Amino acid sequence: AQSVTQLDSHVSVSEGTPVLLRCNYSSSYSPSLFWYVQHPNKGLQLLLKYTSAATLVKGINGFEAEFKKSETSFHLTKPSAHMSDAAEYFCVVSPYGQNFVFGPGTRLSVLP
Amino acid sequence: NAGVTQTPKFQVLKTGQSMTLQCAQDMNHEYMSWYRQDPGMGLRLIHYSVGAGITDQGEVPNGYNVSRSTTEDFPLRLLSAAPSQTSVYFCASSYTGGEKLFFGSGTQLSVL
Numbered sequence: 300a301q302s303v304t305q306l307d308s309h310v311s312v313s314e315g316t317p318v319l320l321r322c323n324y325s326s327s328y329s330p331s332l333f334w335y336v337q338h339p340n341k342g343l344q345l346l347l348k349y350t351s352a353a354t355l356v357k358g359i360n361g362f363e364a365e366f367k368k369s370e371t372s373f374h375l376t377k378p379s380a381h382m383s384d385a386a387e388y389f390c391v392v393s394p395y396g397q398n399f400v401f402g403p404g405t406r407l408s409v410l411p
Numbered sequence: 412n413a414g415v416t417q418t419p420k421f422q423v424l425k426t427g428q429s430m431t432l433q434c435a436q437d438m439n440h441e442y443m444s445w446y447r448q449d450p451g452m453g454l455r456l457i458h459y460s461v462g463a464g465i466t467d468q469g470e471v472p473n474g475y476n477v478s479r480s481t482t483e484d485f486p487l488r489l490l491s492a493a494p495s496q497t498s499v500y501f502c503a504s505s506y507t508g509g510e511k512l513f514f515g516s517g518t519q520l521s522v523l
Contacts, residue, residue, distance in 0.1 A: 308451065330509070331508075331509040331510070333511070333512075335512075342501070342514045342515070342516050342517055343454075343501070343512075343514045345511055345512070348511060350509070389453060389454065391512075393508045393509050394508060394509060397508040397509070398444075398456060398459060398469070398508055399444070399456070399503075399505075399508065399512055400456075401446075401453040401454040401455075402453055403451060403452055403453040404451075404453050
């Protein structure tokens, strides 16, 4: 069975400071891992995807995530937060051919 | 290219009424799914399908029915609406599990 834990329900950072959103997962298979972003009253957009080619994955808008198998983690980072990054972020696990399991989400606030 | 088309965008029902949420994709995806999104709970899987004629239950299937007569369409039926079904519903499709999920724009449903 697969599950996802997002360790913080809410993260608040100042504009220009680093962002860290934490995700731990469990999976019976070698999974694909995703981060999706949802801006207020919008649909979901793919930020990045890990599929075992490289442990550091670069996504859109300056975000990246590092897959650490020993820690079963897939934390999302960005060096410098922008006001437009304020949104809900979801970590998702999905082994090939299996279902997608979403974490509960982390709400990111960016303060001026 | 339309992607995933989901209708309606908004719907208000009275308790006991039935309705169908429509979802269509034009990407020839085998995998289609329905999620509901409630505050603090991420996206929870209602039903999914891995191809025409094949459907299965997700995490929260009670009160919902689906069918998949074609590759393109995956409607979600509420049999007898209840206030607990007030939520935002998303349809999503993918080539298969482990690949990128494409989302519809969502349906905001209120059951009074």
